[in-house]
Amino acid sequence: MRYARAPGHSTRLHEVAMLRVPVNMIEPGMVLARPIPVPSDPRRFLLQRDHEIPLDLVPRLRDLGIVEVWVRHRDLEFLEDLIDEGLSDCQREVYASVRSNFESIMQETTAQLDVGRFQSSIGGLFDYLKKTVHGNVLLHKLDAFDNYLMSHSANVGYLSLLLGMQLERYLIDERSAKSPRDAKDLTVLGVGCLLHDVGKMRIPSEVLNKPERLTDEEMAIVKQHPVYGYEMVKGRVPASAAQIVLNHHQRFNGEGYPPRVDPDTGELLPPLAGKQIPVFSRIATVVDIYDAATTARCYSGAKQPVQVLHEMRTWCEGFFDPVVADAFYRLVPPFPIGQVVGLSDGSEAAVVDFNPNRPTRPKLQGLKDPKGQRLEDPSLHEIDLALHLDLQITTVNGTDIRPYLASLETPILPETSYALL
Ligand SMILES: [Fe+2]
Ligand SMILES: [Fe+2]
The missing domain is CATH 3.90.105.10 (Molybdopterin biosynthesis moea protein, domain 2)
Incomplete structure (x- = not known):
């Protein structure tokens, strides 16, 4: 030990x-x-x-x-080897840059964004991620911070970098007007994602933090935040980052908001859809929905990743670019490493590895036998669920998760995905 x-x-x-x-x-x-x-x-x-x-x-x-x-x-001390404090330090710096920027905006209506600080903190995180291999995405998500908007912004920035790194080839194809080197430079993606909800600071807090269901009028106010945010950042950050702020609620199938208006005539234009939406915004949409749903809010508790991934694959059908979604589902495990799960034979185990090809069948280490007795040496009880089809995960924190499993095993792309290239 x-x-x-x-x-x-x-x-x-x-x-x-x-x-x-x-x-x-x-x-x-x-x-x-x-x-x-x-x-x-x-x-x-x-x-x-x-x-x-x-x-x-x-x-x-x-x-x-x-x-x-x-x-x-x-029984889980081995998990500490997976925690990278250097990475956490980079994320704390990102969070500090979000916090100081957002606080100065809240205190003075005329405050300017310190874009340089956003760029250097997210650039530092990106450089760190490029140098190290990180398969344990969710172990490094920031949490337990007191302000939802700030921690959500920092986490969307972090997840966007990780997802963007899975999609280098796709970014070179989708951003073909740029050199390959610039096309896959994710600093702009990260800055845009840190700022994606900055417009919420112009929404009255009694609406933004209302624990009850919003009225139609209040919902219409909240839906202004991409436009407010765009006005706040336009001209101060690169155009592709500003587009993320404006379009992060625009869905691949053309649904979403805000409505698109001709800046000269004020006329309504057809919504952006499919590949008309810039690829950085398509990435932001996926990580934003995931992070918002897995984080506790004033009006709802945090959901388990397995439930959120199921909802993204069912309720959000059509919202996402399939290439981006496929890469995301290969990146984010439904059962995070370190999570304790109940199995169909009544035993209990800890998740120790993620299998992107069989997301619901990770590697486990047994903790308790089917009678609830603690296993004396858990390291002798390693189970690869991909090889034990007679067993399945049934509960997480006492909740039955079986209804979520089937959707997670359906491939998004029939062909070899970009994430594998
Ligand atoms: Fe938003
Ligand atoms: Fe958001």
Whole structure:
């Protein structure tokens, strides 16, 4: 074992059976596996890793809007090897750039965007991602920050870079007016995605943060945010980034908003559809919907990735460029690494790897046998579900997820996808 366990380490950690623990489930003796960042400046830390979490810190964490922390779990310590703190540092810098920019916009109506800071932070993240291989996308999504709009913006930026990197060949084809080198430069994609919802800062907070269902009038106000955002960024960021802000709710099948208006005559134009929509906007649409649905909001809890991916493949039929969607489903696992799942034989296991060809059949490590008894040496109980067709995942956090499985196994593209080229 690589880490000494703190005195009084709770055996109930096993009951929690997660590496990520909601703040309200923190128990005496739990030891941090990752530092807890200060929400207003995630480059600083409230508590460092390897420290036992003092229980009197819990109310403060709640007040600061911290939702989850990462704790050690004796059967899952191997997962820590997958966590890349260098990558997390880059993302904290991105978050800090979003936060300082958005705060200055909120405080002064005349504040200008500090585009240079956006560019350098997202450029730093892109350079880091290019140098390292990251198969564990969801382990590195920022979460537990206090402001939905800011953490969502930073996460959409991060996911857009990862998805864009899967699509280099496609970007060279789709952006053929540019040199191949410029066509696959994702800094502009990242900047546009960080800013995609900046127009929401012009929406009254009582509408934006309303916990109940919005009226038709309120919904019409919210739907103004791409146009407001476009007005805020136009001329200050590259045109392709501004297009992301304007078009991130425009769907591949022509649905979506805002309506397209002729700038000279004010007449309504037919909506953009298919490949008329710039490819960076087609990427932003996919990652935006995914991140919004997997993050808790004032009016809804966070959904599990498996449910969101199912809904994207069913309810959102026609919304996405199939090439982009195919690459996304190969990138984002329905069962994130580290998640604990229940199996059809009644046993319990942790997800340890993702199989893009069989997304619902990842590699697992057993934790409890079908009678609920903890397995003495979990490393002896590795299960590749792609080879054990008699078994399937049935529950996540006690919820029956079987209705979501069939849609996730249907290929999007019959031919070899761009993501594999
Ligand atoms: Fe939006
Ligand atoms: Fe968004």
